Amino acid sequence: MSDAVIISSRVRLARNLRDYPFPNRMSTSQGEEIAEKVREVMCGKDFCGYKFMAVKMEDLSEFDRVAMVERHLISPEFAAPDSKKLLITTENEEISIMVGEEDHLRIQVIIDGFELEKAYEIADRLDTELDKKLHFAFDKRLGYLTQCPTNLGTAMRASVMLHLPALKESRTVARIAANLSKLGLVIRGAYGEDTESVGAMYQISNQVSLGISEKSAVENLRSITEQLVNSELKTRESMMQSFEYQDKIGRSYGILITARLINHKEAVRLLSNLRMGICEGLIEGVDLATVDSLMLKIQPASLMRLKGTRLSPEERDRVRAEIIRSELRPR
Amino acid sequence: MKCEKCKSREANTHIKKVVNGEYTELRLCSECAKALGYDNVFDLEMPDMFGGLLQSFFTGALPARSGASRCPECGSTYGDITNTGKVGCAKCYEAFYSELLPSIKRIHGSASHCGKVPLRAETLEVEVNSAENELKSLKTQLQKAIEEQNFELAATLRDKIKEMEAEK
Ligand SMILES: [Zn+2]
Numbered sequence: 142m143s144d145a146v147i148i149s150s151r152v153r154l155a156r157n158l159r160d161y162p163f164p165n166r167m168s169t170s171q172g173e174e175i176a177e178k179v180r181e182v183m184c185g186k187d188f189c190g191y192k193f194m195a196v197k198m199e200d201l202s203e204f205d206r207v208a209m210v211e212r213h214l215i216s217p218e219f220a221a222p223d224s225k226k227l228l229i230t231t232e233n234e235e236i237s238i239m240v241g242e243e244d245h246l247r248i249q250v251i252i253d254g255f256e257l258e259k260a261y262e263i264a265d266r267l268d269t270e271l272d273k274k275l276h277f278a279f280d281k282r283l284g285y286l287t288q289c290p291t292n293l294g295t296a297m298r299a300s301v302m303l304h305l306p307a308l309k310e311s312r313t314v315a316r317i318a319a320n321l322s323k324l325g326l327v328i329r330g331a332y333g334e335d336t337e338s339v340g341a342m343y344q345i346s347n348q349v350s351l352g353i354s355e356k357s358a359v360e361n362l363r364s365i366t367e368q369l370v371n372s373e374l375k376t377r378e379s380m381m382q383s384f385e386y387q388d389k390i391g392r393s394y395g396i397l398i399t400a401r402l403i404n405h406k407e408a409v410r411l412l413s414n415l416r417m418g419i420c421e422g423l424i425e426g427v428d429l430a431t432v433d434s435l436m437l438k439i440q441p442a443s444l445m446r447l448k449g450t451r452l453s454p455e456e457r458d459r460v461r462a463e464i465i466r467s468e469l470r471p472r
Numbered sequence: 473m474k475c476e477k478c479k480s481r482e483a484n485t486h487i488k489k490v491v492n493g494e495y496t497e498l499r500l501c502s503e504c505a506k507a508l509g510y511d512n513v514f515d516l517e518m519p520d521m522f523g524g525l526l527q528s529f530f531t532g533a534l535p536a537r538s539g540a541s542r543c544p545e546c547g548s549t550y551g552d553i554t555n556t557g558k559v560g561c562a563k564c565y566e567a568f569y570s571e572l573l574p575s576i577k578r579i580h581g582s583a584s585h586c587g588k589v590p591l592r593a594e595t596l597e598v599e600v601n602s603a604e605n606e607l608k609s610l611k612t613q614l615q616k617a618i619e620e621q622n623f624e625l626a627a628t629l630r631d632k633i634k635e636m637e638a639e640k
């Protein structure tokens with residue numbers, strides 16, 4: 142049962158048009174020209190079997206842009222209101238293309254669950270079709286050419302988002318991090334500012350992209366993820382023997398369904414405990430999908446987007462508690 | 473433009489981030505950026521954040537000169553690239569190949585691409601190459617896995633290599 146641990150899989154490819162300078166050196170008109178070209182190729186018809194729509198970042202409200210960052214659809218870098226920045230997505234947002242980020246194109250596929258191969262297969266197909274029309278910069282020695290040398294080679298980042306409450310609690314994440322870096326992988330907290338992840342959500346991705354093929358990088362990540370899932374589940378099993386821990390989970394649920402004011406950090410921490418309680422059979426009547434969608438919904442900008450208005454931090458705490466209560470209420 | 477933090481040094485780092493639901497931008501000098509934990513890969517003394525893979529992009533011996541002082545395509549100098557942390561265009565990689573190479577090797581532990589090659593005119597050659605590339609990549613990884621004593625991974629890789637060599 143890997144959905145107890147694995148939230149989603151993602152593959153991202155960086156690509157640049159060979160006939161234009163990289164984003165830091167291009168003019169506004171060159172940037173708009175590229176955006177227009179990509180839009181022409183992808184939108185208004187079937188492309189690779191998908192229907193895409195495009196939106197200029199400058200046409201969106203701040204809530205909308207920041208909420209996109211909160212649900213990991215775009216990078217903070219891309220949230221700037223800028224006429225060169227165009228976001229192309231499918232309706233369900235599984236596939237997205239950021240045009241005018243750190244590279245001309247960032248092709249991204251995010252799929253719920255453990256679907257690395259499928260995510261790569263889609264990204265690869267899109268890349269092949271796009272290259273026929275846009276002609277990406279490539280060098281035999283260095284692979285796909287990118288604005289930052291850290292992305293050279295395949296220019297691919299594959300990642301999985303994992304919920305690792307037991308490994309976090311037992312303080313093994315730091316040790317794992319050191320070992321992962323030897324294998325060319327990196328682990329980071331998926332939410333929050335600091336390296337310490339709020340809510341025990343982590344993202345593991347490949348750090349090296351030159352000298353390793355896409356296929357090998359994906360397989361590497363898959364095999365490491367499987368090992369992590371196993372050790373997380375084992376650690377959970379022994380942790381759940383303790384009444385102290387069972388109590389902590391029960392109390393978390395209690396607070397979530399009764400609180401009238403709750404800040405973001407506390408909510409994420411308690412939802413993380415609840416999520417583990419559900420997976421371990423301690424809490425019944427709430428499904429994982431509800432918890433996962435709450436994790437996204439209760440972030441500050443996402444709340445304001447939902448309400449369609451700016452809210453003070455105190456108002457957000459109230460609205461957040463209200464949403465959590467109504468979604469977790471036993472049916 | 474002056475740095476927004478110390479208000480004295482020239483700002484050269486543009487940070488965009490989301491804090492508590494709000495989009496914010498900061499323009500900082502490299503010292504203040506470093507103090508706040510925003511290093512870029514071209515920084516000289518990057519802390520060993522992720523166990524060393526990304527560290528110190530430009531430490532070590534002075535890079536060799538490949539002759540070009542400006543990229544003929546976009547006009548970047550090598551100094552522009554290290555200051556901004558960004559390469560100017562695809563041609564820069566040709567113009568400053570020997571200067572960039574040591575850093576590229578340091579980041580990736582390799583400087584030869586394996587993996588996808590875009591389909592262009594030479595379709596046939598490309599197909600052969602990508603199978604060979606794949607094999608090359610697997611072998612490098614096997615070596616690494618053995619060094620790391622990750623025998624589980626090594627066994628899987630060895631089987632893959634056998635399989636691929638049999639197909640040839
Ligand atoms: Zn400063």
Ligand SMILES: [Zn+2]
Nearest residue numbers: 543546561564
């Ligand atoms: Zn250039």
